[in-house]
Amino acid sequence: MRITFLIFDIYGMGGTVRTVLNTANYLAAHGQDVEIVSVFRKNKDPFFPIDPRIRIRVLRNSVAAGQAGGRPGIKQRTLQYLRVPKLRSRLIHRDDEAYDAFSLMSDVKIYRFLKSLHDGVLITTRPSFNLMAARYVDPRVCRVAQEHLNFDIHPPGLQRAIRRLYPRLDHLITLTDDDTATYRRLFDGTGLDVRKITNSAPQVSCPQSSLDQKAVIAAGRLVPQKGFDLLIEAFARVIERFPDWRLKIYGYGRDKNALQKLILDKHLYNHVFLMGPSRDMQQELAQASIYALSSRFEGFGMVLVEAMQCGVPIVSFDCPKGPAEIVTHGEDGWLVENGNVERFAEALMDLMGDDEKRRRFGQNAMRNVQRFDIQQIGRQWLDLLEDISRKRA
Amino acid sequence: MNRRARFAGQDKQEWKLIDLEMTKSGWRLRLASTVDNGADCELLLQERHASRTLSLPLTRSDGERLGSGALYVAHVPFMPSGGYGEALFDVDTWDAYVRPGGVVEAGGEAPRWRVRSHFRERESLYAFHRSRRLAAIPYSTVQGNLSIRIRRVNGSAKLVSAAWHGDGVLVLNGYVFGPLVDPDKPERARLSLVVRNEAATAEYAFPAQPVPWTEEAEAPPAVAAGPGAGREPIARVSDYAAPSAASSVAFTARIPMGAVDLAALMDQRLEFFVSVGQSDNQRLLPLRQNEDHPADLDRRNPVVHTHSGAVRCDLLLDGMRPLVRLVPHDLEAEVEAVYARDGTIQILGRVLRPGGYSGSTQLRLRRRDSQAEMAMPVVAEDGRFDVRLTPTGLLRDGLRPGLWDLSLSAQGRTCRLRSWQDGIAHKNQLVRFPRQRFTVDGQAYAVYPLYTRGDYLAIRVRPDVRVKSVLYIEARKTGLTLRVRLEVLPPVEGVDQVTGVLTVRCEYGKVHRIPVACSLQRVGQTSDFHAVLTTTLPAGEFASIREDVVRNLHFDSVECVFEFPSHQSRFPITLSPDAVVSSFDDRLDRRPRLRRVFDRLRVLFYRAANRVLPVRSDLIVFQSYYGNSYACNPRAIYEQMLGQGRRFRAVWVMKDLNKRLPGSPRLVKPRSTAYFYYMARAKYFINNGNFPDFYRKRRGTVHVETWHGTPLKRLGYDVDPGSAAYKENTAPELLNRVRRWDYLVAPNPYTAEILCRAYRYDKAVLEVGYPRNDVFYRSDAARRAQEIRRRLDIPEEKRVILYAPTWRDSEHQGQQRNAPYEFRFDLEDFKREFGDDYVLLLRLHYFDAQRMQWIDDSGIIRNLTFYDDIADLYLISDLLITDYSSVMFDFANSGRPMIFFTYDLLAYRSVMRGFYFDLEEQAPGPLVRTEAELFAAIRQVDEWPVRYRDKYEAFRRRFCSLEDGGAARRVIEAVFDDVGKGGRR
Incomplete structure (x- = not known):
């Protein structure tokens, strides 16, 4: 039975890619036939290791486009002349966060791919893909949808579509207990199996932070969702009391210039650094003493798991949904009322001022995070696949 | 291929590379197939875009099974003795591919499948051909297929460990890897370890002994460890660290630090190279750490005592490169915060050593590539200091455009002041400080702090406006329109219209001042502006000077x-001949799509x-420097032909059609219709380029190729394959x-x-x-020189220096492309020191001239980059300052x-391109490295002809x-036999 993942860009970085690869690598290592279909490919090399036994197929390869050399063929030229690659997408749901990245061209490719499936398991990883799977995929295929976000966060249009189309799917995988409850309630009686399989952390030997660097770290795309503007604001309050601490923000994104301007305007250029993307996040985490998660909302907050693996205590907004699931308030980190910059700064200062507490939280974090180990989570995936094949039989 | 089949994937076999292992005689590939064919297959290597193939046996391994498929093993031998060796290295x-074994069908197309793979390319998988200096490099294509490319490479030098022994002796262990060394004859490699400061002004070589390959140096081999050593044990393409x-x-x-002049290199960083081979064939390989196996660094950081104080040698890694940082051990100062706001630059810092220092110190500002220095008192209390710089005052006292390094004494x-303690490296790329504008005597400057390489603090001063690029300049009957992209630091807010004056200096000392109006349009949130300048002179008045x-x-x-509302900005605009719009074709350049159609x-x-x-x-096409100028050998040949009274029709390819040439030849603009017509019909082509x-x-x-200079820098296939210029110098188009x-x-x-x-x-x-x-050698040389001096308006009593630096490939990569051009000596110092006796003519590269920010209205320094023929400048120059440019070979004819x-x-010499001969040994004049040395050399100008007589003679x-x-005359005789004498043939 072939298992196919459909993902936005397997060559990118970020939590979704990380978890899909964790799962896919685990499944491949356990003898499953795994294929990953990546709609886009923006980087030449993948950020995270991929098991060579996994088949990778790219639908829109923007790396190859620039490298093939010579003139594009007559077909490409015709399509370009008709501006097909530039036309907006019709099949991807309008409320998808990355709607602008898709085009009519990618629609065609995704549609053809979906229609080519007739058996096996298809795992889709974002709401718009889930909807497409529900709508177009042959029902003989077992369609497993992953839902990374809380239902309430979705815009109303997307919510309506989800209500209408998700029941056609076979399984819905959620990440947190809250989400599971919400979606179970929504799809009660429709026959859709909702179950929780949280994201998993790879089993690796992480470098451990010594927690004596006076550095706070944060990572993520530089977009409003991640709330780095709030973090910078909170940090501006912190440095009045702790002028020798630094804030390092890793990642790239369209808000880079705006954040840079915020740093310049507030004269924080000695304390806050936009570090750009990093290839080896674990090394960077090991050089920090506090991880700050300032997101307005999160799917799961995979990065928290990674930070905790390195023994770094957390200060996070209690935003929907992930952090509360991962962080134990007062044991391995602080959960702060969502959006309250004042409290966030206080929580940071609390950990900055108390070396002993930092160390204790760090130890706890390392212990508590073991529940996300791939050996445990992977088991749940294998169980799911067993259920599926039993149902088939 | 059938698309549907590709998606369905049923009847298509897929072959995947499971791992690739390096053995002594070749690569061992293990492939997995989706379908078990049950028999052996063939591994087929096919030359890309060509038909050559190599086929190798691919044997089925009975031991292992993978899902429904089977495992296959192939061996690709690359040693010449293995039979395929030479052939393997013959292609690009x-x-x-994999194809079923034993099938040799005549005519019928045997099925074959591309080998899929994804792995990161790494040096340890390279196979080398020593005598041809080639490497065979297996890699995954962007489509995820396995290919092998053959390239010329130098190999690399890797550091395994670095440790301090005894009294400041650094012992480096590592290995050199690549086609330059033969492991069977290690003593023939002639290795030495070269230590050099980052500015590359000092270099020391120490012998490096080949040693037997020890267990310690060797990393555990292949698959077992692979990347699994520290990460997930899944990427099984074998990539063991050390080959x-x-x-x-x-x-x-062994590097005894005492042998290095530490006092002179204080506060600098030393880098390491391994030199392989000797004199003619010497190659420098930068020493790096292995990507997968971090080098073992000894961080004990010894202190070495020198006559000017104690120096601490910090061993550290900058990315992959090991460095030794020389830190003064008696006095260390760290910057904790720097603020640029409200008209001051505030520096908060701490004196780390001696700890808790209290007392008076001095903050020094030293201009880079210059002797200018300023100082101001600073009081440190309990180790802390807080300095406020007010640039307005400093600018009055002599702070001028340039990069000023800050240090404490x-x-x-x-x-030097630096910021290391927070552990955030490469601040030069991460930190931006607000730009501040200061006005002194009506002239505005942008001033801002910045971190330089190594995280040292400096201050940059520059004119607040600079031209980033010139889009075009159009001269109509009624006025000029000039469209440029300006950078204004900090960006002016709310100004969209400004007035100003253009000063155009002309031949024979004439100067035109033309009032202009300029509209400014900011580009996004950046500090760039689109500016359109139009002259506001009445049409009649303009016509008279047009x-x-x-x-x-x-x-x-x-x-x-x-004239901005609050200040005045002064900046140069350097216009190249291409920017001037005067014909239909020039206007076409602004419409790229239409341009393409026309082309x-x-x-x-x-x-x-x-x-x-x-x-x-009888039609001859002349071209020099791609039509940018009327110069060089084609000009000389052309003028000689005119002088001989030959009958011929001359066509000059010329970008600037306003030029007046002797003999009134037909001028054609490159890519115009007339140009193509003459290119088709001419019999003779005389060009100094291609x-x-x-x-x-x-x-x-x-086709007569005159070329444009005697080479010092390596060309074509002689260029070091490790350098950035190699690819462009050996492109198939060029050949x-x-x-x-x-x-x-x-x-x-x-x-x-x-050249041959x-x-x-x-x-x-x-x-x-x-x-x-x-x-x-012409009899009228003196008279011509007089005429040229008059044209350039050089006063009788002044002597002329020509400064013609060469083009540096490395300055034009990445971010540096748009950075302002920096002179490596201070023009202001020059003016003060030599302004009374000398005129300095600048002859830069085109791109450099456009990046230059220097303006001078005293007439002492002239930018003659776009002056037609440098030969005119030779005739009037009393002294040439150059570096590696071929002008030295021409100027030597003057004997000056x-x-x-x-x-x-x-x-x-080493990193960029490499030279053909030892310039230090054979140069017909002194080699100087700093401004001080340069100025001293200019002062002694009359001594050089005597002191360098022998070398000058040998050079000539x-x-x-x-x-x-x-x-x-000789060229014409050889090429044209009797054209012009006997008319058409």
Whole structure:
């Protein structure tokens, strides 16, 4: 039975890619036939290791486009002349966060791919893909949808579509207990199996932070969702009391210039650094003493798991949904009322001022995070696949 | 291939590379197939875009099974003895396929499948061909398939461990890997370890002994460890860190730090290279840490005592490169915060050593590449200091545009201010401080702090406005329109219209000041502005000066002054001949799509004309420097032909159609219709570069390549394959162009030999001297010099220095492309010191001239980059300052002194391109590295002819022996036989 993942860009970085690869690598290592279909490919090399036994197929390869050399063929030229690659997408749901990245061209490719499936398991990883799977995929295929976000966060249009189309799917995988409850309630009686399989952390030997660097770290795309503007604001309050601490923000994104301007305007250029993307996040985490998660909302907050693996205590907004699931308030980190910059700064200062507490939280974090180990989570995936094949039989 | 089949994937077999392992004799590949064929197959290597193939047995391994498929093993031998060795290295790229074994069908197309793979390319998988210096590099294509490409490489040098022994002796262990070394004969590699500061002004070499390959140096092999050592054990393409003894030579080197002049290199960083081979064939390989196996670094950081204080040697890693940072141990100061706001720059810091220092210190600002220095008192209390710089005051006291390094000095010791303690490296790329504008005497400057390489603090001062690029300048009857992109630091807010004055300097000392109005439009949130300048002179008045102005737009830099509401900004605009819009074709350049259509149509026209129209045997096309100027050998040949009264029709390819040339030849703009017409019909082509690739050489036409200088820097295939310039110097297009040459004019046997070898040229060579150097030997040289001096308006009593630095490939990569051009000596210092006696003529590279920010209205320093012919400047120059440019070989004909301002000799010689001979040994003048040395050399200018007499003579014997004023005549005789004398043939 072939298992196919459909993902936005397997060559990118970020939590979704990380978890899909964790799962896919685990499944491949356990003898499953795994294929990953990546709609886009923006980087030449993948950020995270991929098991060579996994088949990778790219639908829109923007790396190859620039490298093939010579003139594009007559077909490409015709399509370009008709501006097909530039036309907006019709099949991807309008409320998808990355709607602008898709085009009519990618629609065609995704549609053809979906229609080519007739058996096996298809795992889709974002709401718009889930909807497409529900709508177009042959029902003989077992369609497993992953839902990374809380239902309430979705815009109303997307919510309506989800209500209408998700029941056609076979399984819905959620990440947190809250989400599971919400979606179970929504799809009660429709026959859709909702179950929780949280994201998993790879089993690796992480470098451990010594927690004596006076550095706070944060990572993520530089977009409003991640709330780095709030973090910078909170940090501006912190440095009045702790002028020798630094804030390092890793990642790239369209808000880079705006954040840079915020740093310049507030004269924080000695304390806050936009570090750009990093290839080896674990090394960077090991050089920090506090991880700050300032997101307005999160799917799961995979990065928290990674930070905790390195023994770094957390200060996070209690935003929907992930952090509360991962962080134990007062044991391995602080959960702060969502959006309250004042409290966030206080929580940071609390950990900055108390070396002993930092160390204790760090130890706890390392212990508590073991529940996300791939050996445990992977088991749940294998169980799911067993259920599926039993149902088939 | 059937698309549906590709998606369905049922009948298609897929072959995947599971791992790739390096063995002593070749690669061992393990492939997994989706379908078990049950029999052995063949691994097929096919040359890309060609038909050559190699086939290798692919045996089924019975032991392991993978799902429904099977595992196969192949062995690709690359040793010459293995049979495929030579053939493997003969092509550009191999693509790997699998095809069923034993099937040799005649006619029928055997099925074959591309081998899929994804793994990161790594050096340890390279296979080398030593005598040809080639490497076979397996890699995954962007489509995820396995290919092998063959490239020329130098290999690399890797550090395994670095430890301090005894009293400041650094012992480096590592290995050199690549085609330059032969592991079976390690002693023949001639290794040495080169230590150099980052600015590349000092270099020390220490012997490096080859040592037996020890267990310690060798990493555990292949699959078992692979990347799994620290990460997920899944990426099984074997990528063991250190290659085995089969391809590398291990070495150990001892570097006694005492042997390095630590006092002079204080507060600098030392980098390491391994030099392989000797003199002629020497290659420098930068020493790096292995990507997968971090080097073992000894962080004990010894302190070495020198006559000017104690120096601590910090061993550290900058990315992959090991460095030793020399830190003054008696005095150390760390910056904790720097603020640029409200008209001051505030620096908060701490004196780390001596701890808790209280007392008076000095903050020093030292301008880089200059001797200028400023100081101000600073009081440290309990180790802390807080300095507020007010640039307005400093600017009055002599702070001027440039980069000013900051250091602190106390008790006779000095240390640079830096920011290391927070552990955030590369602040030069991460931190931006707000730009501040200061106005002094009506002139605005942008001032801001910045971190330089190594995280040292500095302050940059520059004119607040600078031209980033010139889009075009159009001269109509009524006025000029100039469209440029400006950078304004900090960006002016709410100003969209400003007035100003353009000052155009013309020949014979004439100056035109033209009032302009300028509209400014900010580009997004950046500090860039689109600016359109239009002259506001009444039409009648403009008409009277129009011709003068248009002809002199690129005579010298145009000075522009903007009157902003709050301040005045002054900056130069350097216009190249391409920017001037005067014809239909120029206007076409602004419409790229239309331009492409026209280009394509014209090339079609050219192709047709090139076949159909008869060749005109009296038509000669001349071109020099791609049509940018009327200069060099083509000009000399042309003028000689005119002088001989030959009958011929001349066509000059010229970008600036406003030029007036003797003999009134037809001027054609590159890519215009007329240009293509003449390119199709001419019989003779005389060029000092190459024609574009559309050009198809017709039978019976004659192409005379005069080239444009005696080479010092390596060319073509002689370029070091490790350097950035290699690819461009050996591009197949370039070699195609060389194939069109019929005659190559060579100024000396040395050049003839090099060009023939480097470009694989084997047709007629005219070793007759350079026509362009005939001017030195003509009887009217003195009279011409007088005329040129008048044209340039150089006062009778002043002597002339020509500064002609060479082009640096490395300065034009990445972010540096747009950075302002930096002179490596201070023009302000020059003016003060030599302004009364000298005029300095700047002859820069085109791109550099456009990046330059210097303006001078005193007439002492002139930007003559776009002056037509540098030969005119030779005639009037009393002294030449150059570095590695070929102007030295031409100027030697004058017999006048030369100074070589080779501030980056070490870096240029080794890293960038490499030289053909030892400049230090053979230069006909002194080599200087710093401003102080340069100025001293200028002061002693009258001594050089005496002190360097022998070397100068030898230099002339070697490079100028053929020059006697008759080179042009000899070229003409050799090429044209009797054209012009007997009319058409």
